[in-house]
Amino acid sequence: MSQQKYTNESIVALKGADRVRKRPSVIFGSDGLEGCQHSFFEILSNSIDEARQGFGREIKVVRHKDLSISVIDNARGIPVDYNQNEKKFNWELIFTELYAGGKYNNNDSDVYEYSLGLNGLGLCATQYSSEYMDVIIHRDGFEYRLNFEKGEIVKNGFVKEEKKYRRTGSQIKWRPDLEVFKDINIPIEFYQSVLKKQSIVNPGIKFILHDEESDLYFEYIYENGIKDYIDEVGAEKSISAVYYFEEQGFGRDRGDMPDYKVKTQIAFAFNNEVNLLEYFHNSSYLEHGGSPDKAVRNAFTYEIDKFIKNENKYNKNEKKISFIDIQDSLILVTNSFSTVTSYENQTKKAITNKYIQEFMTDVIKKNLEIYFIENKEEALRVVDQILINKRSREKAENTRLNLKKTLSAKMDFTNRVKKFINCRTKDTEIRELYILEGDSALGACKMARDSEFQALMPIRGKILNCLKADYDKIFKSEIITDLIKILGCGVEIKTRHNKELDTFNYDNLKWDKIIICTDADVDGFQIRTLVLTMIYRLVPTLIDRGNIYIAESPLFEINTSDGNTFFAYSEKEKNDFVKTLNKKYTIQRSKGLGENNPDMMWQTTMCPDSRKLIRISSKEDYYEIQRMFEVLLGDDLEGRKDFIEENGEHYLEMLDLS
Template sequence: MQKSNYTNESITALKGADRVRKRPSVIFGSDGLEGCQHSFFEILSNAIDEARQGFGNEITVIRHFNNVITVIDRARGIPVDFNKKEQRYNWELIFTELYAGGKYENNTADIYEYSLGLNGLGLCATQYSSEFMEAIIHRDGFEYRLNFEKGEIAENGFVKEPKKYRHTGSIIKWRPDLDVFKEIDIPIDFFTSTLKKQSIVNPGVKFVFRDEPTDVVHEYLYENGIKDYVEEISLGKNLSSILYFEDSGMGQDRDDMPKYKVKAQVALTFNNEVNCLEYFHNSSFLEHGGSPDKAVKNALVYELDKFIKQESKYVKNEKKISFIDIQDSLIIVTNSFSTVTSYENQTKKAITNKFIQEFLTDMIRKNLEIFFIENKEDAIKIVDQILVNKRSREKAETTRLNLKKTLGNKIDVTNRVKKFVDCRSKDPNVKELYILEGDSALGATKLARNSDFQALMPIRGKILNCLKADYDKIFQSDIIIDLVKVFGCGVEIKTRHNKELDTFNLDNLKWDKIIICTDADVDGFQIRTLVLTMIFRLVPTLIETGKIYIAESPLFEITTSDQKTYFAYNEREKNQIVQQLKKKYTIQRSKGLGENDPDMMWQTTMNPETRKLIKVSPEDVLSTERMFELLLGDDLEGRKQFIEVNGEAYLEMLDLS
């Protein structure tokens, strides 16, 4: 094995564009799509910094064919001419030097004190990582045109011409390089989401997005910023008025560190149907929050817990609320700015400033306290809902643990499901489970079934209506627990307060088909509906993936004088068969599954070649449930009206003989 030499000459330094092109994740956080998206945001950030200081109130982003992007602003234009101080052209500094920019010096501090980009990395790094970049800049009575290829200035890449125009600004057009990023096809959703967020935190600035491949144009403008946004999210269903406040201050992260300025805006409300937590800092959306997120959690838990105690809303020995109980009904957006910002990294998805956290915590606590004093009725409405969230969560957690314990045990000799009759096959791709009405049906189907692949599960009486019961009551039902155990795939629960109960995994389903088999009478139809309702509430994916069937059992057995037998599944079929018969016949109405002989049961209900199965769709469950409510529920007037309007259509199905 040849050994490599590690000498003084082994050490090399990346220079120029290679500093980004060979290590894009250092600057952009990733060499994949996320990093490519961040490179776009670096260009957008420069335009936003200008607009927020009053230089241009419209920013346009164009998504061209072949992943080419353009950002247009109407700001002052990037200074790119000769710099006497540095004895170089500014375009060299800005487009080809990392950590070069106009936001370092003290004389620009007031203008750029709340800037997104103070590190001088974005424009240069994006240029370095592009297949090409073209810049057109209008400034000082000139039009400047720059062209770069693969991070290097192109031949004749800098052109300066005098121009008469009425505006200043910059047009940056580029294509991210596949030699740098693994993926460069930024989806429309990213552009629209980013521009909408920026319009929210930059009131009065209009953002326009044009997508050339689809010819779609979006415009975003929030005159009142985050307050308008919270109102939009809440859809008019908020429990209280929208609380908006803003403040500014000065502080430091450590006693030995310099002080810096902070200003912040907060808009919040409470809503039982929608929740949202979003944080922005220096116009950058903080996906992971950091300091603002910690401030919101600390302040809200403290103030709401204090008010609950004041109003004696806790029951004896009850645990205090947690933030998750508040979050379920909270809409809050914070928009903060600071002259010194500590980001977790260059991607700016979280900030870590201790003073910003302390400032926001005090600001939110103070304003919430005043709001609760001045709006006590709203405050009580809010804490009552939060206590409902808390108690629902705690009940769901207890139910989840009990459910996990109950469903976690495998069905074996020591943990049998009462009266469940398994089949011999272990292959879930061929196995069928028949859900039967009562013990009598179990006896008949035991003799009729193919025990290689058909299993049987009788249910005792009518099960709980799962659309009307809460989960706590549902999971106290032995019949329902037994059915869920036999299915083997757990339960899927997506409601806000009961997500902890979700244990569903379709891969664990033990059956290719689940077949509901009940008598062809009113009681049988109602049991069928209740089983379907239970499946629809607890495991709807089984319906959506076509796993649930109904076995139609015949209503009539028609026997001719030469001993031929015909089966009719309703009055219409019976009348059609009788009209075609030329011989004498007898008609016997079905007495129920339990009284059918095995041969008839196999032929009509269980034989894959001759049985009649109906695949259930989600619409079937809802329409059937509504019909049973109408025909069997408490709405007498509704039932009367339905029969008056629709009864004629069912006359030929009536047994009037």
Template sequence: MKKANQYGNESISALKGADRVRKRPGVIFGSDGLDGCQHAVFEILSNSIDEAREGYGSEITVTRFADYSIEVEDHGRGIPVDFNPNEKRYNWELVFCELYAGGKYKTNDGENYEFSLGLNGLGTCATQYSSEYMDVMVRRDGTEYTLHFEKGENQTGTKTGFKKKKYDGKDTGTMIRWRPDLEVFTDISIPESYYLDVLKRQAVVNPHLKFIFRNQTETGFTTTEFCYENGITDYVAEIAEDRALTSIQSLSGERRGRDRADKPEYKVRLNCAFCFSSSVSRLEYYHNSSWLEYGGAPDKAVRSAFVYAIDAYLKQNGKYNKNESRISFQDVSDSLILVTSCFSTYTSYENQTKKAITNKFIQEAMTEFLRSGLEIYFIENKAEADKIAEQILINKRSREQAEKARLNIRKKLSGSIDVANRVQKFVDCRTRDVSRRELYIVEGDSALGSCKQGRDSEFQAIMPIRGKILNCLKADYDKIFKNDIITDLLKVLGCGVEVKSKASKDLSTFDLNNLRWNKVIICTDADVDGFQIRTLVLTMLYRLVPTLIEEGYVYIAESPLYEITCKNKSYFAFDESEKADILKELAGKKYTIQRSKGLGENEADMMWETTMNPESRRLIRVLPEDAAATSEMFDLLLGENLSGRKEYIAENGWQYLEFADIS
């Protein structure tokens, strides 16, 4: 009998000290991968930003070293690290070794920080615990303090836990250098792009504050600086460039309130800059300097306020057509460049990674703040308000037209092929057993006739291509789906389409289980026109239903190049080598050679024997790499790369002289 695992009082244990972070980094940083490692950097940077925003220091330097260690230096007041008589412990223990401790909590003297990025007292300690090493240098009170930690433990080597010496300079501040530990994080190779993105965002929401980024390379250090004197207003101007439809509006204000009647009152400072554009859009939300990737309360407020204010203006000024539907936020956001930067003395984040906030009062205060700001703006700037109204209505009506067109396309591509929904000149087969059904895609009406007569109507269907199919490589989806040849072919296939464009993603209805065929066979003449049509069909399948190629459903039917007749018997050669072999066999006999005619001119028995009979035909299965190579070559020969095309023709044109129509 298997012994049961014991689960008693002694089974419960608690992580202590550094293990609280080192063994569960995802709890604090949201991930034990690169995202978590990056968040640790942001926690240290946040403390320096909080100091600068309180008026202590105007410059922060971040250095990325080649070994992936990081250094953050500020010119704030300097972290207190000496003995704390209230707590009867050294402050370095509280800051670097105690979770939920620090200067962000209320003291007897009031708030150390009115608006703080790092609220929870976790960041500095958690980062220290998760580091291979951390070196700290603090200058304050005429003294320079240094500390050294390794894997969560103070290894400075002194009784006090720090070394100190007299410092005569007037500058104060903190410099922290650490290397994230690969025993904690699975990846510590934070890319340069992360630092550039974060520091730029922080410069945007902290006016006048300069951020200096130093990146160590093989040849030394490169330096990049970020500073926005007017904060989010300058940033909106940078995004809009010269493409703004209206002037840039800046709104700011303060509100006090509470999330619930029994919750404490807190203060929120609201800042917003925006303009409208017909060609660019961007929405970004920040709270206490932290970029809210997922938005939360500010995003909900912006959606509500802008739709309400613009809809009211449209109604009041008779801009809507009779019985026209109301605008949506999508219509507004398509032309809106907006950045908000708010600060509050109390914040509810969705989690420690601070990517969204959930404060009910902030959402309500911001909604009212934006509504009233927009109302005043529209009254004082009638000409701009009219421009905005016209652009939003253009967006709305274009969206509705596009949606209607997409619905029509979806309807066109779906449904069974019957009397009410048939495809012109498509000839179906009798069997409903998909494992046997074959679809021949043939070139033109003449080929349709000979294939129809030469096929086995039990399991072989014919779909003629009327004229040259659209080049699907470069065409946009709207143009593609207006092409009857393509939509008819997709309808016959029955499996829908695979659309990768975000704008047209609702057209993506692909389901391989709905494919009506076991084989899709491209059958064209063995001449230049036939090759081009084959390439166009392949390109279409490669772009719109690539899974059919990947799963091996697509084939090319080889057509013979020559028919050699001897004593009422026909031999078919599919290339020059086969022709030579047949002629060698017929040496000394009388024969005639005829270059193969187009499919439409072939007799039914010849079509069956050479192209449609499963026992004697030659099919080439198209592989994904074949389709990709075809697409690339097609792009080169018929795309926009003029110089590449000239170069290719110069190098390879001689190989195709026999096909050239030169007289």
């Protein structure tokens, strides 16, 4: 077997464009769509840096039909002419040299104090990773045109032409290369999100997005930056006004390192319905936060806990709040800046500066203390809500632990769930669970069923209306917890304070069909509706996936003189059938499932070939389904009365008037 030689000549240094084209994830964090998106942000960052310095207040982005991208600004224009110091053209430095640019000397007042892009790393790396890049720059009375392909300047690719106008700005158009990135189809939603976020943290700068494919235009501008954004998110539902402060400082991350400048802008409000935490640094959105996130969590928890203690708001022996209780009602955005920034990596999703964290922690603590003093009445209202959040969370956690204890124990269904009758097969693709009304139905169905794949669970009386009851009360109901045990898939909790209760796993569902089987009378319909409501609230995915059915049971048995038997499932169906008969017959009204003989029960309700099942579907609009449940079973009695008055005539034939 041959062995590959590893010699001195095996060592290869990547040069030029290959440094990016062969290893894009080193610069952009990924060679997939995420990396491609980051390359766009590198170009956008340079225009934003210029606008923040007061050069050009409008930035336009075009998403072209061929997936190429244009970023156009009216700033000073990138310097691309000959550089006497470096003895090279600046276009060579900026577009073809990594780590060359105009943002490294922060002592020079002519360049950038707080920089988002590095105008040399990102711009050069994006050029290297492009199928082509065409650049038009207006500066110093000249128009400069540059053309690159696959990371290289094309022949005659640098053109300088004098113009009479004094217009300035840069236009960069490029197409990310599929030889570099696996996917370059950046969705319009990404551009919308990025430009909106940048408009939030760059007050007064207008961002325009043009999508050529749809020919739609989008504009984003926030004149007052993060303050306007907090107002927008709160949507007039906040329980406090927007509080804004900003401060600057100097410090260092380590004793032997030089000082650097930091500035922070912070706006927050408290809200009962929505919450939000967003962090930006030098205008870059920090998806993972880092130092600012740690500062916010520490400072808010410390100051609010101190205020609660001072106001004697804790109950005796009550545990202190945690940040999650605050976060449930907090809308907060921070926008920090620094002349020295330590990102976790080039994708800039978190910063790690120790001094920024310490500085922001102190600033937030100081301003929160002022806020509590100056806005005492509002602050008391806020901490009351935070304590509600805390107590709801703790109650939910206790309920979750009790529920987990109830559901997680390995059980023998026959012994642990009263009157549950299992089937033999373990094949979940054919297993059926019949949820029955009462013990009498259990007796009839037990004799009628196919015990290989049909299991039975009787409901003892009417279950709770799960739309009205809270989770604590729901999970104290033995009927409901027995049903959840038998289903096997846990419960789905989607509400704000009870996310900890969510134990749902669809793969653990033990049944292909869950069939609700009740008498065809008013009481049966109500039980059916209450069971559906329980499923809707606790395991709605079973409705979405089509696992829930209703078994139609016949209202009438019609026996003809020639010995045949027919079943009718409604008054109308009975009358229509009787009109077709030309022989003597007798009609017997069903007295309920428990009165049926096994053969009839099998034929009408349990035999897969002859039964009538109604599959419960959620294909309708989710909010319409939610509205109907609220109308029929919610607290709005007046709304229910109005609905019955308006729609009752459509259900007259279903009334049991006999």
